[in-house]
Amino acid sequence: MDTANAHVAEAHATEAHEHHEQSFIRKYIFSEDHKVIAKQFLITGIIWAFIGGMLSVFFRLQLGFPNMSMEWLRPLLGGWITPTGQLDTEFYLAMVTMHGTIMVFFVLTAGLSGTFSNFLIPLQIGARDMASGFMNMLSYWFFFVSSVIMFISFFISTGPASGGWVIYPPLSALPQAMSGSGLGMTLWLVSMALFIVSTLLGGINYITTVINMRTDGMSFSRLPLTVWAFFLTAIIGLLSFPVLLSAALLLILDRSFGTSFYLSEIYIGGEALPNLGGSPILFQHLFWFLGHPEVYIVLLPSLGITSEIISTNSRKPIFGYKAMIGSMMAIGFLSFIVWAHHMFVSGMNPFLGSIFMLLTLIIAVPSAVKVFNYITTLWKGNIVFTPAMLFSIGLVSFFISGGLTGIFLGNSALDIQLHDTYFVVAHFHLVMGSAAFFGMLAGVYHWFPKMFGRMMDARLGYVHFWLSFIGIYLVFFPMHYIGIAGFPRRYYSFTNFDAFSTFADLNTFITVAAIITFFAQFIFLFNFFYSIFRGKKAPANPWNSNTLEWTTPINPGHGNWPGEIPKVYRWPYDYSKPVNKEYAAKMTQEEIDKMPDFIPQNVPYSETLETNLPEENEKIKLEVKEDDDTIVVDPEK
């Protein structure tokens, strides 16, 4: 109990704190306030997303229009355009690598978890701030420095890292192998090491906050699914990122200190290297032990955000709250024991392959439970099509169509044909790339009013949604076909292979769709920045939502709630709760229709007699109110 009292004292201290004005630097730059840090992550993430998207447009141009003159890109890319006006082949690989790294780590890990875990965890569990504001600030600034280093690597003469975002040695370990494996790779490793530190600092904070800082009554069975998702994501990150750090450490030692963890018996340029006894497969094991959980680090926050938005905008309780939590836990657990399905063609024992195949296919079960629950939540709902809702439904769509191809790829026999083809590219861009992106966009549209106190323009949101949704399907659907035909990933051009010439038109089509989709994102960019300054002023609870963040002032200050933190009496999904039999008999139809269709978490059962179920009426006895003659008994004393 002493610690709990200490919390109260701390909380009072922060309240006293907020009265004196902070300097601009402490308030907006080196801020320890979780809301400001969340916005810093969001805006950095948006900048990275546009850089990553732009890279993809450049290499799609090369794939869709192989003979096109790229001379017009010379002002931007300079020497990376060859004298004949073509894209430099090594720089093509660098762009593919950086696109992957940026999107997976900087946008969909830092930009997504960093933004929404930071913003929503304290607001939704009823806490003044994160467990450690200082560590939270460090988390952002480690990310910032990591970003700067990664960005600098674009401007060095040997080019950024080019060995693919998975940086398999020996390609990535030997500077002689390709120009991108020189300084560019070193910068990549330094940047990623800092990034891992940032993720761990953030993740440790999220877990601690969720476990220790919940307000009274906020039991784990009343946590919004968003917080559950962020919590499980942070646990997965805490267990997997240190392993990537180990893998990177060994690679750094191999690259710069002459060890042979991953290198053995290599001849390069006719010269034998001294390294003996290393194993490149070892790197793949270590990398994918992070790499596979990383997929869920990217996806789970989006699934959590979607649960919340779909329930709110269907005006219905989420279907299968406990099943949602259970399936997220199952996905999280399984994510650690399936990594070798990325390595079916690495020469592994086929028996081992079949075990990993079995475990991989089991992931389909919790995933299907989640999809089923989303659809049943929507079923017969009183759906409000806000932009956030559309993006959430879009996520469910991508999750299904991308998930189905996962069942193909999880088969170790089929994977021999499909491995490293565009089929894989199509699969993961739908199921984790686009789905996670849509979750992030849904979150921005939904919580924008809480972040900036203004509304985003809904009409621009609809245009943005339809262009992105259709555009993404037009980009990735055709890729399945060229993948099945055997089109390999990461190739600079296919004009030398007659077999693939029939797909030239399809590639052009994909490129055009990709360009349109990319430009549609500028609608969002405009909407975002315009609405921060000129958007319509937001009401206190624009979506009639139940969770605690909407009980704060429209622009919450440092400490979130000016007075006491609200207590929590119920779960967060009491939408359209029907009037119980006892009251239905007494009330007219008109009165029943006038009842609000949502009951926020901080409303006690004693105030909602009309909708209480018999067992909830029992709980009224346990509710403590300050102003009546309740005798409080503490059984522990």
Added chain:
Amino acid sequence: MIKDIRLTEVPKKPLSMNPKRFILWLFMVSIVMVFAGLTSAYIVRQSEGNWLQFELPVVFWFSTAVLLVSSLTAQLAFRAGKKDNFTALGVYLGITVVLGLVFLALQLGGYGMLVDEQVLFVGNPAGSFVYLLTGVHGVHLISGLIYLLIVLARAVKHEVHSGNLLHLSLSVAYWHFLDILWVYLFVFLLINH
């Protein structure tokens, strides 16, 4: 009219531990994962053959003993802090720090013995792994020493007492963790070298 008297129980407080203590625990989890990654890499690599056989330096036995004793003195320091026995607190913390430094020196001595055996950092991964595991542990041990020194500096100023034990107990817990981690690594190397 008689008013109803309601009897209620105190609402259950959510589980709460001091957040800083919890953060330390999670930090230890991430360190465990680093070493779990490295030691499983060791096993995977060893099973592929071409593995250099050599004896672990005898001095690692002594360094293990030194670290175990330092854990004991750290615990004694914690007890002294709890009883507001400032002299004993300072002395035991001081001894712990010195023993930590002796441990690091012995580890370096172990490296010397490995070099004499022609087991080098660069070469067969069997040797590289020994340097790597002990080295990464050593780096963490230095962080533990820095934490102990900070607490020692506070203890000298009488800022550590029975009412303010948090950092003392955290630094001691971290030190025990590093001790257990070393014992794990040493036993792991003894079994698998």
